Amino acid sequence: MIADAYQYADWYSTTVSDEERVEYLQQIADGHVVAAYEGYTFTYAHAGAAESYQVSTVNESLIEAAAELETAIGTPEDSVVQSKLPEKYPDVLARGDRSVKGPGAGLVWIKFDHLPADAPPQVVGHTRQTRPQTTGNVHCQDLLLENRGSPGGQGIFVETPESLVALLSGQEQGVDRVALA
Structure with missing residues (x-):
């Protein structure tokens, strides 16, 4: 922009x-x-x-x-x-x-x-990671570019009223569920 x-x-x-x-x-x-x-x-x-x-x-x-x-x-x-x-x-x-x-x-x-651990509860991107990262109330979901060309590693975050989870494509055609909050 x-x-x-x-x-x-x-x-x-x-x-x-x-x-x-x-x-x-x-x-x-x-x-x-x-x-x-x-x-x-x-x-x-x-x-x-x-x-x-x-x-x-x-x-x-x-x-x-x-x-x-x-x-x-x-x-x-x-x-x-x-x-x-x-x-x-x-x-x-x-x-x-x-x-x-x-x-x-x-x-x-x-x-x-x-972003400090006491920052407001948030899900962010903008900082490439190979796996979801958490610091206090902040969860980073920027996984795509760092994992480009590798088997597995892509993922999405899903939030419900009770939880926040990461669904990650595994290297063996499976999906790993990682509880974040």
Whole structure:
């Protein structure tokens, strides 16, 4: 969405056309892409947060940021608007203190390693793992890319009102059930 602001050349938004970027931003505006959503006990977000937040507030912030960026795409103001969005919408897009994905980063950027054990109950991705990881109230489910090309390792999290489990494809065509909470 704002690759120029972080100077990463191989991000999705630097490898697609302006029209495709607009299409993606329209998906955010339509509510098909969100910053977070609520489960029974856990909040789900791309990267997570160290502090509590209101799901509706961060989703509205993402929609507002997308709308601002959409008007700038393809204009000389594109990079300028991108650079202002992290400061304007810090809960969602803030850069981390020591690196983009470091402590203090927003819901889109912070790495799992920087989420404290006493963070709000949440399920996150954004930090590649070979197996589900848990630190206190935070569970990381980003398994696909780290396991690409290997037998097994893919998995999904399933939350019910009573539990959170990981269903993992085993190396021998089975499914392993791992209780997380």
